[in-house]
Amino acid sequence: MEVGQMGMRFKDRAEAGRRLAEGLPQFRERRDTVVLGLARGGVPLAVAAASALYLPFGAVLVRKLGIPGRAETAFGALAWCQGDVVRIVNKPLKEHILAHGITEASLETVEAHERAELVRRAKQYPGVEHDLRGKTVVLVDDGLATGATMRAAVEAVRAAGAATVVAAVPVASLEASTSLARVCDFVLSLHTPGKFHAVGAFYDRFEQLSDSDVVEQLRTAGAAP
Numbered sequence: 001m002e003v004g005q006m007g008m009r010f011k012d013r014a015e016a017g018r019r020l021a022e023g024l025p026q027f028r029e030r031r032d033t034v035v036l037g038l039a040r041g042g043v044p045l046a047v048a049a050a051s052a053l054y055l056p057f058g059a060v061l062v063r064k065l066g067i068p069g070r071a072e073t074a075f076g077a078l079a080w081c082q083g084d085v086v087r088i089v090n091k092p093l094k095e096h097i098l099a100h101g102i103t104e105a106s107l108e109t110v111e112a113h114e115r116a117e118l119v120r121r122a123k124q125y126p127g128v129e130h131d132l133r134g135k136t137v138v139l140v141d142d143g144l145a146t147g148a149t150m151r152a153a154v155e156a157v158r159a160a161g162a163a164t165v166v167a168a169v170p171v172a173s174l175e176a177s178t179s180l181a182r183v184c185d186f187v188l189s190l191h192t193p194g195k196f197h198a199v200g201a202f203y204d205r206f207e208q209l210s211d212s213d214v215v216e217q218l219r220t221a222g223a224a225p
Contacts, residue, residue, distance in 0.1 A: 008171070008191040012205040013041070013142050016170040016190075017048030020140060023188050024168060029054045032163075033136040036060045038153055039125060040209040041199075042141035047217050049140055049168070058127030059218060060139065060156060062149040063114040065089070067097055068106045075107065079152035080118040082129065086156040087111075088148065124211060127218045133161035140168050142206075143199030144189075147176030154183050171202045 010016040027033045035057040037046025043059055050057035061080040067073045075097060076089035098104065122128060137157045144150055154165050164185045172180075172189040173196035181187050191202065200206035 008202065010170055010203050012203060013044035014048045016142065016203070017045030017140065018052055019190060020045060020168050020170060020188065021049040021052035023190060024049070024053060024138065024166075027053055027055065027136065027138060027166075030136065032134065033138060034058065034130055034132070035138045035140060036130070036153075036157070038062050038139065038141040038149055039121065040211075040214045041143075042139075043209070043214045043217055045142055045170070046140045049138070055138075056130070058130050059125055059214070060153045061118050061121050061125065061128060062153050063118055064149055065107075065110055065114060068102060068110060074146050074148040076111075077148040077152035078111070078114055078118055079149070079156035080122050080128070081153075081156035081160045082132070083122075084156070084159060085115060085118060086152050086159060088152045088155060090146075090148065121211070125215060125218060131161075132157055134163050135161075136164040136166065137162040138166045138168055142170065143202065144169050144172035144176035144180070145196065145199060147172070147179050150176070150180060151183060154180070171196075171199060 033055050035046045035050040035055050037043035037059050039059040039061050046057045063078045064074040065076040067075055075094045079086045139153050141150055150167055166186045167180050167184045168188040171191040174192055177189045177192050
């Protein structure tokens, strides 16, 4: 399911999270449901949405595998959940960039760096050890461009035993929402614009979040299981 509204904008991530909660009333106070924000950007939305829905929440750790020299373009993604790392790769894109001069060694270097970053965050972030077996997991992010990190998060929570997986975002490209609909039980995108440039373009405030920002939000709101 997609909910699209033309010209939609969000004040900040917290407001976007509250508006996501309005689109998910069926999960309010359900004991079998947990809200997980994709760290870093999805955590403030998860905190706000879970608070409005009276649900437990936490974080799922994700990292984009960026093309060397074009780091914002992902050839894949990693997700960490309960000690395991799930890896997804866009095989056609990877083959294309290898054919145009990017070496396999450089891609392996990118992946090694991002795996190390996941492990570092796993040691630092609270709220990443929820027991997901048999649960409905609502995965929340601040927006989806390619959908690579959300796809990795979906695979990670399914591997951890989630029975039902929902992806909920304020804004998504048509490509990302279509791709996720094939792997999720339910997809909520409040806005799926015809022209998608960058997630931040749909927010009035879209500051970069630090580790300390995310850790403070998770601790203050009591995300630890």
